[in-house]
Amino acid sequence: MEDILYEINGPQDLKNLSVQELEHLSSEIRAFLLEKVSKTGGHLAANLGVVELTLALHKIFDSPRDKIIWDVGHQSYVHKILTGRRDNFDTLRSYGGMSGFPKKKESEHDIFQTGHSSTSVSAALGLARARDLSGDKHHVIAVIGDGAMSGGMAFEALNHAGDMGTDLLVVLNDNEMSISQNVGGLAAYLGRLRTDPKYFRLKEDVEDILKRIPAIGGKVLKSVERVKDALKFLLVPGMLFEELGFTYLGPVNGHQLDALFSVLRGAKKLKGPVLIHVLTKKGKGFDFVECNPDLFHGIGPFDPQKPPLHVINDIPTYTEIFSRTLVAAARDDARLVAVTAAMSTGTGLDAFAAEFPNRFYDVGIAEQHAVTFAAGLATAGFHPVIAVYSTFLQRAYDQTLHDVCMQGLPVLFALDRAGIVGEDGETHQGVFDLSYLRHIPGMSIMAPRDENMLQHAIVTGLARRAPVTVRYPRGKGTGTVLDKPSQLAWGRGETLREGRDVAVLAVGTMVQTALEAAEILSRRGISVSVIDPVFVKPLDGELILEAARTSRFGLVTVEEHALAGGFGSAVLEFLEQNNTKNVSVRRLGIPDAFVEHGAKKILLGELGLTVDHIVETCCELAGDRGKKLPWVQRGRD
Numbered sequence: 001m002e003d004i005l006y007e008i009n010g011p012q013d014l015k016n017l018s019v020q021e022l023e024h025l026s027s028e029i030r031a032f033l034l035e036k037v038s039k040t041g042g043h044l045a046a047n048l049g050v051v052e053l054t055l056a057l058h059k060i061f062d063s064p065r066d067k068i069i070w071d072v073g074h075q076s077y078v079h080k081i082l083t084g085r086r087d088n089f090d091t092l093r094s095y096g097g098m099s100g101f102p103k104k105k106e107s108e109h110d111i112f113q114t115g116h117s118s119t120s121v122s123a124a125l126g127l128a129r130a131r132d133l134s135g136d137k138h139h140v141i142a143v144i145g146d147g148a149m150s151g152g153m154a155f156e157a158l159n160h161a162g163d164m165g166t167d168l169l170v171v172l173n174d175n176e177m178s179i180s181q182n183v184g185g186l187a188a189y190l191g192r193l194r195t196d197p198k199y200f201r202l203k204e205d206v207e208d209i210l211k212r213i214p215a216i217g218g219k220v221l222k223s224v225e226r227v228k229d230a231l232k233f234l235l236v237p238g239m240l241f242e243e244l245g246f247t248y249l250g251p252v253n254g255h256q257l258d259a260l261f262s263v264l265r266g267a268k269k270l271k272g273p274v275l276i277h278v279l280t281k282k283g284k285g286f287d288f289v290e291c292n293p294d295l296f297h298g299i300g301p302f303d304p305q306k307p308p309l310h311v312i313n314d315i316p317t318y319t320e321i322f323s324r325t326l327v328a329a330a331r332d333d334a335r336l337v338a339v340t341a342a343m344s345t346g347t348g349l350d351a352f353a354a355e356f357p358n359r360f361y362d363v364g365i366a367e368q369h370a371v372t373f374a375a376g377l378a379t380a381g382f383h384p385v386i387a388v389y390s391t392f393l394q395r396a397y398d399q400t401l402h403d404v405c406m407q408g409l410p411v412l413f414a415l416d417r418a419g420i421v422g423e424d425g426e427t428h429q430g431v432f433d434l435s436y437l438r439h440i441p442g443m444s445i446m447a448p449r450d451e452n453m454l455q456h457a458i459v460t461g462l463a464r465r466a467p468v469t470v471r472y473p474r475g476k477g478t479g480t481v482l483d484k485p486s487q488l489a490w491g492r493g494e495t496l497r498e499g500r501d502v503a504v505l506a507v508g509t510m511v512q513t514a515l516e517a518a519e520i521l522s523r524r525g526i527s528v529s530v531i532d533p534v535f536v537k538p539l540d541g542e543l544i545l546e547a548a549r550t551s552r553f554g555l556v557t558v559e560e561h562a563l564a565g566g567f568g569s570a571v572l573e574f575l576e577q578n579n580t581k582n583v584s585v586r587r588l589g590i591p592d593a594f595v596e597h598g599a600k601k602i603l604l605g606e607l608g609l610t611v612d613h614i615v616e617t618c619c620e621l622a623g624d625r626g627k628k629l630p631w632v633q634r635g636r637d
Helices: 019-040 046-048 051-060 077-091 119-135 152-164 181-194 197-211 219-237 239-243 257-269 318-332 351-356 367-379 389-406 433-440 451-463 508-524 541-550 567-577 600-607 613-625
Strands: 067-071 140-145 170-173 246-255 273-279 336-342 360-362 385-391 412-416 444-445 466-473 493-499 500-505 528-532 534-536 554-562 584-590
Touching: 019 046, 019 051, 019 077, 019 257, 046 051, 051 077, 051 140, 051 170, 051 257, 067 119, 067 412, 119 140, 119 152, 119 170, 152 170, 152 181, 152 273, 239 246, 246 257, 257 273, 273 600, 318 336, 318 351, 318 412, 318 451, 318 500, 336 367, 351 360, 367 385, 367 389, 385 389, 389 412, 412 451, 433 444, 433 466, 433 554, 433 567, 444 451, 451 466, 451 508, 493 508, 500 508, 500 541, 508 528, 508 554, 508 613, 528 541, 534 567, 554 567, 567 584, 584 613
Parallel strands: 067 140, 140 170, 170 273, 246 273, 336 360, 336 385, 385 412, 412 466, 444 466, 500 528, 500 554, 554 584
Antiparallel strands: 444 534, 493 528
């Protein structure tokens, strides 16, 4: 059969293809995904698993008139291929190129921008209700994974949808659960039966006849309903969704096109909310991906002929250092427990889980629950550590403030992926945590400059019987020598380089960049001190006041974080509170804008968080003493 993929320029090109042609196209798409993602990096396993499902959705429905909402967006690559973006895949997740997530400005087929999980049903219900209010007739479909379905927001939306009763289709893409052939066959039969309009007419006729029987008709009908419900609980695995007000269809084999076409066509005819349970296999089509779905969930470039089944790093990542430090601490403290929200491998807690299975809790994609659950553990005398990506803790702001900090509970927040994360883009950049945590009474925050300081920060945070956050970046450490973990002096920073002209106060990852800038400036006759505050809260006030007093031209703050409410803001607030006058302060950080996807080095350059930009800023403060460099305004306060 001839190649089909390069004849597909939009969903309309699928309409006349036969099942055999679509099966061939599925194989082409999988080969295409492997070729492209192995070069660009990205989310491979989930996308290999939804090839047939995506083809079926676009064949049966008419996007963009029919609205398809992809939860999280990890599984949207096939959707992008089929909606005119096939030829852009060489730019996937690169600066100025195609996003790895649905992006409204990218295509009219990307109805709703997603990146965090469990949002699709809520968004789809809003779109469905807007359709009803407008008197339109199109379909609205939410595609949500079994992992995202564990998020409480998904159930809030399901509950509301069932109560509202509006026409809505939810496709549950279940790529973990396996169901035996007998149960699956029976459930598929029941699904086919329930999509047949004759079933619903018969049901209504029987109910009408029973109601007309004098005296006993109502009682008989109630008895029939009770028996029917009991049978459903025994035979229909989707009874939970039925009780919420949905018509449940499935489970259906998500790699069998005929079955998908049949259930989707049947669902189109039904009124009210419908849930289709689809079973798929992550990594479908390539054994090495199917057997290692976690590794290939989100992966960098690799050689498909020699897939990286065992990743060996000469320099450990920050995540690995956190993991080692926590496991060692747990050996000495039986009350230390670890909590994560469906990110045990990503946060490094898999090692903790292996050694202390009874003290490890993966609560699923439920960050709000994770934080309050940890608060409950802490209330009873345990010391929980919550390992979570910076961007995802945003979802549990109220629980952090109300349930942990207001009670002053000893919970350690280990914020992985703080700062610029790169190719995952604006939904995943961890650049707001200082702003949303710093103002909470009772919360302390550390930002270690390297992997050695990270282990000290973890030990220090664990020794503090109060809420503490330790934020650290994605990726490898600096290669610094690791010494024995020990407690840091609480609330004290460090002067790493002495200078008299300008003081640079740099947070976390920006410390090394500041040291390199200071060395260049020294060759130009500008003496620069470099200060690592270590603590963003509480600030080392004595150190800041000393820097303000002794630096002839002023201070420069540098942070891989939003300028609004960040570390630089904290320094300005402190100086104002202490009536420090005539001190010039320049802040380098992320401006009032969301940071797009791209390589971290490129993004830092665009944001003004480089050696050259620090040099230029110090030169500006020093006036004519410094030689001007080309200045990029963006990212500078």
